[in-house]
Amino acid sequence: MSTAVSRGTSPVPPARQPRLTVLSGPSGVGKSTVVAHMRKAHPEVWLSVSATTRKPRPGERDGVHYFFVDDEEFDKLIANGELLEWAEFAGNRYGTPRQAVLDRLEAGEPVLLEIDLQGARQVRTSMPDAQLVFLAPPSWDELVRRLTGRGTESPEVIERRLAAAKIELAAETEFDVTLVNTSVEDVARELLALLR
């Protein structure tokens, strides 16, 4: 198994202080897998739980993987200003509950968001100190294999997600750091180091 490669340079923060880190990358690249691997060894790493209008996949639990809400509830979250950022992705809406993130940052704890490109751009605007990390696939064909192999989406939804992936891959240079997900173990280690 080859090692993960860091591409690009990152403006290194002057001090290692708790901060907000955003992990983005195309659907199927392995974001959830990497984060789950890292948190298995380091359960203290706090990951924001997003709200979504997407239906749960088998095994996904409300309040753990997402807060699963209907369209009306999501509208209310937006109207009440309860979301730090939100976006529509491949036919569903996703958003980051604001207060939990602010509470963690205020307590001096590092915060990790796993969100799409549109959300990452919103965070960059509203919180310029945030660290933006892009998770890239080793190749396009491998991304297609992973997304298809996961077996959680219909062919139509896979097509929508691959269309979004082309846009996300083209935006890699907007991020501070790129990690290539060749080895889950290596990327999880690199991500942990970036959080600290």
Ligand code: ADP
């Ligand atoms: P994302 O959260 O980015 O949508 P997932 O974490 O669900 O992606 O991963 C998509 C699929 O790719 C899963 O089946 C997962 O097991 C697989 N996968 C993730 N990382 C790797 C890797 N480094 N090598 C091979 N397969 C991987």
Ligand code: 5GP
């Ligand atoms: P999935 O349906 O595969 O769980 O997630 C689809 C996409 O939505 C992924 O790129 C994921 O990172 C993104 N996503 C998950 N939660 C949020 C969120 O709160 N905000 C935004 N903008 N994107 C999110």
